[in-house]
Amino acid sequence: MRTRLAIKIHALLEKRFPERRLFLKSDTDTRFIRLRPGTQLIAYAGTSVIVAWSIVATAILLMDSIGSGNFREQAKRDQQNYQERLNVLSTERDSRADEALAAQARFSAALDQVSVMQSQLLASETRRLELETGIEVIQSTLRDTMIEREVARADLEQLQDQAAENGAVLTASVGAPAQMSFMADALERTALERDVILADAQNALNAADALEHEIKLMHEQNDQIFRQLEEAMTISVEPLDKMFRSAGMPTDQIIEEVRRGYSGQGGPLTPLSFSTRGEESSADELRANRLLNQMDQLNLYRIAAQKAPFALPVKSVFRFTSPYGYRRDPKTGGRRMHKGTDFASGHGTDIFATADGVVVYAGWQSGFGKLIRIKHAFGIETLYAHNTNLRVTKGQRVSRGDHIADMGSTGRSTGTHLHYEIHVNGKSVNPMIYIKAARNVF
Numbered sequence: 001m002r003t004r005l006a007i008k009i010h011a012l013l014e015k016r017f018p019e020r021r022l023f024l025k026s027d028t029d030t031r032f033i034r035l036r037p038g039t040q041l042i043a044y045a046g047t048s049v050i051v052a053w054s055i056v057a058t059a060i061l062l063m064d065s066i067g068s069g070n071f072r073e074q075a076k077r078d079q080q081n082y083q084e085r086l087n088v089l090s091t092e093r094d095s096r097a098d099e100a101l102a103a104q105a106r107f108s109a110a111l112d113q114v115s116v117m118q119s120q121l122l123a124s125e126t127r128r129l130e131l132e133t134g135i136e137v138i139q140s141t142l143r144d145t146m147i148e149r150e151v152a153r154a155d156l157e158q159l160q161d162q163a164a165e166n167g168a169v170l171t172a173s174v175g176a177p178a179q180m181s182f183m184a185d186a187l188e189r190t191a192l193e194r195d196v197i198l199a200d201a202q203n204a205l206n207a208a209d210a211l212e213h214e215i216k217l218m219h220e221q222n223d224q225i226f227r228q229l230e231e232a233m234t235i236s237v238e239p240l241d242k243m244f245r246s247a248g249m250p251t252d253q254i255i256e257e258v259r260r261g262y263s264g265q266g267g268p269l270t271p272l273s274f275s276t277r278g279e280e281s282s283a284d285e286l287r288a289n290r291l292l293n294q295m296d297q298l299n300l301y302r303i304a305a306q307k308a309p310f311a312l313p314v315k316s317v318f319r320f321t322s323p324y325g326y327r328r329d330p331k332t333g334g335r336r337m338h339k340g341t342d343f344a345s346g347h348g349t350d351i352f353a354t355a356d357g358v359v360v361y362a363g364w365q366s367g368f369g370k371l372i373r374i375k376h377a378f379g380i381e382t383l384y385a386h387n388t389n390l391r392v393t394k395g396q397r398v399s400r401g402d403h404i405a406d407m408g409s410t411g412r413s414t415g416t417h418l419h420y421e422i423h424v425n426g427k428s429v430n431p432m433i434y435i436k437a438a439r440n441v442f
Contacts, residue, residue, distance in 0.1 A: 013037030246437035307377035309354035310438035324430040340421035349407040369411025385419040
């Protein structure tokens with residue numbers, strides 16, 4: 001069976017590929033190579049496979065070349081769009097920085113105005129006390145004068161009655177002319193004293209009217225000062241309160257924690273009291289105490305703001321090169337969590353502390369390179385990585401804006417930049433939450 005099948009296949013191949021002989025002739029000899037149908041079939045199939053493979057490979061190379069060209073063009077367009085976006089963000093950042101400086105100037109001007117108005121308020125209250133004391137003295141003098149006037153009138157009437165009863169006897173007596181002269185002088189002096197007392201009483205009433213008018217004007221001025229102070233407090237406190245809430249920080253707990261940091265009794269500001277007799281507080285006293293409480297709260301907010309990382313770690317021109325969150329790892333190409341924000345600038349750019357705190361680590365740490373860790377209040381910690389030079393040591397206390405390091409590319413880094421992280425109670429958070437919350441405030 002197999003022999004028949006082989007014979008049929010050989011016969012079929014003989015029709016398609018008849019046996020051929022390839023002669024090789026030399027000067028002395030002639031030889032030939034017999035090409036059987038099976039050999040020809042194998043050669044034909046091999047040649048076809050090679051030609052097909054060449055065609056497919058050429059097509060793949062052409063398609064890859066075309067695709068690479070398109071990819072390069074797309075990459076160039078993406079790079080151009082990214083650069084334009086970076087320029088827009090840089091312009092926006094500069095405008096935000098200008099707005100922040102203007103807001104800080106307005107904030108400082110408001111604080112200066114608050115200080116001036118507070119001084120005016122205290123001066124006005126002192127003047128009011130002096131005027132009230134003067135009014136009390138004038139009223140007391142007026143009462144004494146009225147009493148003396150009534151006594152003088154009674155004495156005058158008594159003398160007139162005595163003169164009427166004893167007029168005849170005095171006329172007939174030996175010394176009558178002298179006694180009448182004495183009584184006339186006494187009556188004249190009494191009349192003069194009465195006129196003086198009446199004039200003093202009128203002057204006292206006029207002075208009291210003038211003082212009342214001055215007190216009314218003073219109250220109007222105080223009310224205006226109070227309104228301006230209340231508006232200034234509202235303008236100053238609300239942005240700070242909004243800033244803390246935008247950063248997810250509970251303001252009540254923050255303020256209470258800062259308040260506990262004060263030493264002494266009564267806090268930094270104590271309530272005003274203009275009465276020493278235990279009387280109930282007046283409306284002005286209540287408003288003044290409310291303002292003092294708001295000033296106290298503003299002061300606590302400012303202290304808390306210095307202890308939280310609301311500032312930028314880089315003040316020179318920079319670019320945001322990598323945000324917080326998952327990204328493609330620049331080293332391995334895999335997807336990986338990026339727990340901070342990267343700021344790129346020139347080599348050696350100054351890096352600043354973003355809040356008051358204590359340096360808990362300053363040295364080399366694995367992929368971070370030269371690293372600085374600063375512990376702040378409220379369970380917050382900031383990290384500054386890939387530095388080229390460290391300017392602080394472990395245990396050193398720093399304030400916001402202190403120069404702590406120079407930008408570099410140490411550790412696991414692809415270029416000069418600052419890797420900046422914020423941890424709250426041991427967990428990383430997006431640093432841009434704090435940076436964006438502080439816009440238009442600092």
